[in-house]
Amino acid sequence: MNENPYQPINGEIVEIIDESPTIKSFVVVPEEPFKFETGQFVELTLPGEGEAPFTPSSSPSQTEKMEITIMKAGRVTALLHKCKAGQQIGIRGPYGNGYPVDNFVGKEVYIVGGGVGLAPIRSLFLTLVERIKDFKTVVCRFGAKTPDDFIYKKTLFGSWQKIPGVHLKLTVDEAKGNWKDNVGVVTTILDPKDVNINSAVAVVCGPPIMMKFATLKLQEFGFSAKDIYLSMEKNMSCGIGKCGHCMIGKYYVCKDGPVFTYEQIKGYRDIWA
Amino acid sequence: MRAGFIRQLKPFLETVAEHKELYVPKKTGEHYVYTRYDPSSEVSVELNNIRPCSTVKEFLFPVCELASIFPEPAEPEEVKPFAVFGLKDCDLRSIEILDKVFAEEEFRDPLYINRRENMFLISSDCFEPGKSCFCHLCGGQPFSQSGYDLNVSEINEGFIIEAGSQKGRDFIEKYSENFSEVTDSMLAQRDKNRAETQKKLEQINAEYRLDMPLKEIVEGGEDSDVFDEDAPDCVECQGCTRICPTCHCFYLYDTKQKDYFAKMKMWDGCLRRAYAEVAGGQNPRKMIGDRIKHRLMHKFVYFLDRYGLTMCIGCGRCIETCAGGIDMRKALKKLNEELKGKDRKKAKVSK
Numbered sequence: 001m002n003e004n005p006y007q008p009i010n011g012e013i014v015e016i017i018d019e020s021p022t023i024k025s026f027v028v029v030p031e032e033p034f035k036f037e038t039g040q041f042v043e044l045t046l047p048g049e050g051e052a053p054f055t056p057s058s059s060p061s062q063t064e065k066m067e068i069t070i071m072k073a074g075r076v077t078a079l080l081h082k083c084k085a086g087q088q089i090g091i092r093g094p095y096g097n098g099y100p101v102d103n104f105v106g107k108e109v110y111i112v113g114g115g116v117g118l119a120p121i122r123s124l125f126l127t128l129v130e131r132i133k134d135f136k137t138v139v140c141r142f143g144a145k146t147p148d149d150f151i152y153k154k155t156l157f158g159s160w161q162k163i164p165g166v167h168l169k170l171t172v173d174e175a176k177g178n179w180k181d182n183v184g185v186v187t188t189i190l191d192p193k194d195v196n197i198n199s200a201v202a203v204v205c206g207p208p209i210m211m212k213f214a215t216l217k218l219q220e221f222g223f224s225a226k227d228i229y230l231s232m233e234k235n236m237s238c239g240i241g242k243c244g245h246c247m248i249g250k251y252y253v254c255k256d257g258p259v260f261t262y263e264q265i266k267g268y269r270d271i272w273a
Numbered sequence: 274m275r276a277g278f279i280r281q282l283k284p285f286l287e288t289v290a291e292h293k294e295l296y297v298p299k300k301t302g303e304h305y306v307y308t309r310y311d312p313s314s315e316v317s318v319e320l321n322n323i324r325p326c327s328t329v330k331e332f333l334f335p336v337c338e339l340a341s342i343f344p345e346p347a348e349p350e351e352v353k354p355f356a357v358f359g360l361k362d363c364d365l366r367s368i369e370i371l372d373k374v375f376a377e378e379e380f381r382d383p384l385y386i387n388r389r390e391n392m393f394l395i396s397s398d399c400f401e402p403g404k405s406c407f408c409h410l411c412g413g414q415p416f417s418q419s420g421y422d423l424n425v426s427e428i429n430e431g432f433i434i435e436a437g438s439q440k441g442r443d444f445i446e447k448y449s450e451n452f453s454e455v456t457d458s459m460l461a462q463r464d465k466n467r468a469e470t471q472k473k474l475e476q477i478n479a480e481y482r483l484d485m486p487l488k489e490i491v492e493g494g495e496d497s498d499v500f501d502e503d504a505p506d507c508v509e510c511q512g513c514t515r516i517c518p519t520c521h522c523f524y525l526y527d528t529k530q531k532d533y534f535a536k537m538k539m540w541d542g543c544l545r546r547a548y549a550e551v552a553g554g555q556n557p558r559k560m561i562g563d564r565i566k567h568r569l570m571h572k573f574v575y576f577l578d579r580y581g582l583t584m585c586i587g588c589g590r591c592i593e594t595c596a597g598g599i600d601m602r603k604a605l606k607k608l609n610e611e612l613k614g615k616d617r618k619k620a621k622v623s624k
Binding site: 003004005006007008010045046047048049050051052071073074075076077088090207208233234235237238240241242243244245246247248249250255270271273 | 525
């Protein structure tokens, strides 16, 4: 018998963290240690209900449990949001290509993120921070609709600001409460002076419209399309490059992505929709 | 022994059916559809002179099947050896295409492979290509030279049976007393029949002759309006993707049974509006014209880039089934003409 790629391994949700009004993080314990590379994704099954693709937001160095941050966006995610700790789940994967972290060594890493796009970025960020000396700097430019919509608030507003080698700047579309920081979409806090483009790579993850304009802006700064890494969100169903749902041109996002360089996919018209 | 001659089909089919479940094409109205062979039936099986209406993918990749069971995994379902009779070269090539997807090294689909390994393929030469057949435009031909276990060629006095695999050679060897020698004049007759069918195909498609490789034609039409021109006629019934022997989109869905959960694998089609939509509502191909284009690009460009094969076998089933009367050949011809026009323009400019 061949290994069945449609067979999930069993797991349990052990903790649920409210991140924002529409986003929760689920701490999941698989029944066996689960290895993945940062940026790869998993198919999470709510038994009997459905399955959806998510990129874990925890560091791959942690294999006993995994964190998955999920925005309530459709049927399965709405049901997941109703779950309580102790819920049994299924996990398939990991699938696809993650961030090529080794290619980032010795470089400045410029990370642009927005909304729930901070989920895969958190996994990457934690991975980079574990070996921060390998990189020149890690420059983060994150945005959210309102201060309340930021996820990972505690670390984002606290400990992540103080990590040597990390430069973090935040912005919101709309200031609320006692927000004293920048107001404006994330592209308004991107500045060519942030990094030395000749020795930098950029990573972008967020809502499609934000990814589009951030990518354009980065190119204006002089970033080459092959140095811009995008984590693409498509309707991955099988996860193994067969079912066809996630295709961007000739690529299967589930197998050839979800992380692509802009160079790879810029020729296709439908990438930002 | 690689080949043998028989006068009658029935004893041959009975021998095949001794050890395997045998499926044969049965004339139903104007079409042939596959049915389980019944040796006790009085009705004699005739050799289908055109590809059946039903597709071979249904034997390997059924409309809906059980993909997995959990929390406790189940043993895979046992597949009994089975044989399919009357496949045409286009059908064999559709299997070659599906093999690329479901049997590729990296992620083998055990459901598919389980059936594929137990399948015995008996192909036959085409005699009467239909109005919608265009296999020769997609690199095929109305007879098979590879991909079968056994191939049947009808000639005046009977049938030439040729082996194309070890399984096929073993069969002819085992039942060698049932076969007589194939003479040169029989082979000459077979070749003459084949050439005549080829000619018929070319006549049927005289107006759709293409000047460049299909990939160039379709890729060159990236910005063409041709796909949008077909859009108003498409009623989005998905008949074409279902009847297509090479279309293999599916989706996984979950069900709850009494004491277990099941993941099911079911056919899907890229012409469905919400096919590529994500939960947030973004949809890269909202318009039907874009979806028609994506389907053709997948068939003639993307699949070729990835697997080295064109994902269309020219069987014409999509043309036959289309409720809106869309004929892929017309789109290909229009793209061909547009590209020729562009080339001429380019040549003029460079002068």
